Amino acid sequence: MTSSAQLQARQKAAVAPGVATRGIYAERADNAELWDVDGKRYIDFAAGIAVNNTGHRHPRVMQAVQEQAQRFTHTCFHVAPYEGYVRLAERLNAIAPTGAENRTMLVTTGAEAVENAVKIARAHTGRSGVVAFSGGFHGRTMLGMALTGKVSPYKKNFGPFPAEIYHAAFPNAYLGVTTEDAIASLERLFVSDVEPDRVAAFIVEPVQGEGGFNIAPTSFLRRLREIADENGILLIVDEVQAGMARTGRMFGIEHSGVTADLVTMAKGLAGGFPLSAVVGKAEIMAAAHPGGLGGTYAGNPLAVAAANAVLDVIEEEDLCARARVIGERIASTLRAIAQRQGLERIGDVRALGAMVAFELVEDRESRRAAPDLAARVVSEAEKRGLILLSCGTRANVIRILSPLTIGDDTLAEGLDVLEQAIGAAFSAIEVH
Incomplete structure (x- = not known):
């Protein structure tokens, strides 16, 4: 054998x-x-x-992790914070495509970043509804599954899911779903399921991952941004799979020129170590009260060291x-x-x-x-x-x-x- x-x-x-x-x-x-x-x-x-x-x-990533392991592997940022976390937050604030002053929080997985982005959006707007899109993938937690627009294997047998989650169509040129079709489905949603002033956020992948690498047209993202602004809705851009230089820009949304209110990132952020982040406009990120965000392993020192090295590698190479x-x-x-x-x-x-x-x-x-x-x-x-x-x-x-x-x-x-x-x-x- x-x-x-x-x-x-x-x-x-x-x-x-x-x-x-x-x-x-x-x-x-x-x-x-x-x-x-x-x-x-x-x-x-x-x-x-x-x-x-x-x-x-990657040698740079491995060296950074080894050096950090010689100092300490865990303190919990809430108990004894450390410079690496602060430095990484500074760097992510500088590159996140919001067009504004930013703040960052670190967690562990992409799903955790998505959940925290929704929490922040709800706290900032005082609203509870969230609109996601068909074919999207946002994680395997209960809220992540609710947001995900793909049943098998992710949602099958696991319901009921959290309330106040709605889905509109995502453009798919190959299957004949145009930007106009997608926006029309969103407008029907506002008529038949939830009024816009009850919606805290749209969450969208600029390139769908599990959904089939469907690329969001610039026209769609621009219209989504306009509708969000018209109705006081936040735009959460899920860059978990498309981010960290994968699409030829640091973030997939940058190809469209559209700015986000909140950005979730994970996967390529730390070169194989579990780390994710929510980066967003400072005034939005300030909505959550002290103690409302975080976690025991959130921003683990080894993963943070890896992420700082990853950003160096992306730039230098x-x-x-x-x-x-x-x-x-x-x-x-x-x-x-x-x-x-x-x-x-x-x-x-x-x-x-x-x-x-x-x-x-x-x-x-x-x-x-x-x-x-x-x-x-x-x-x-x-x-x-x-x-x-x-x-x-x-x-x-x-x-x-x-x-x-x-x-x-x-x-x-x-x-x-x-x-x-x-x-x-x-x-x-x-x-x-």
Whole structure:
């Protein structure tokens, strides 16, 4: 029995089955490569779901964490605060796209950041309603699930969810949902479900993650900002997956020129260490009373040290520019593959920086989802040593999230394997 097989058996006997996993048991990793316990090498096109934007074990990040570990690993910021937290807050305040003076709070997970953003919005406005959008993903807590616009696997069997959460349509050019359609659905919501002066906030991803890497049109974000301003509603921008240089800008919303009131961030913020943040306009962040925000592990010193190092790496290695180069190379490769005879079931390729995805369909005319084909591509890639992830409300989208520090040779090798996996998956499905 292999080491992986042994671990799989132990996992089955010890871990709750609801915690779904793949069959890759990690032993070690470096930048864009990972080796399992059997010694098999993988090229990582998942980056821990956009967590390792700076790659596995970036030397600067590891050094910062090691140095911090020699000083202290935990005090609880509420009990004995530390300079690293303050410094990180200063830096995030300076870059958050609100167009105003900002304040920051640190927590641990993306869902925790979202929950705190909603708390702050409600405290500031004195309102309780929150409008999210179809296909959005905002976490696995009860409020996070309520905000999420994707049932399976996140919301299935777990209700009832918190009240005062509403959903409007999100634009989807490939499926024919325009900005006008989405705004019309929001206006219908105001007529049929909740009046605008009961809504504390809109929460939106500038590029949907789990929803299928759907890019919010600038026209949609601008209109959302206008409606928010007209009605005293705050705009919460969820940058958990799109942030930290992933899209070719520090934050995805920056491509539109639209400003946020509150920004949530996590994943790539700390290079693999659990850390998240809510950054927002100072007067809004001041709405929560002292003691109303925080947590025992919020702003853990090791994760804070990692995040300060991540910001250094993004700047010094110009990872925003690197994301644009990587994204263009991946997207152009996929578009070329999609033009080949027999590969017409690649219905769409979309990218913003190094946030790239392709959607698989039964045929380009009907655009019916092909989730089985997507699952087969992921499986064929894994056999060949490439880690991929699927996503999308119809489970038919393959997303590519390589580290922004990936070398050119490794990227080329990974794209070659991806092409082989696509070919093998298409052939297998056709034969079946």
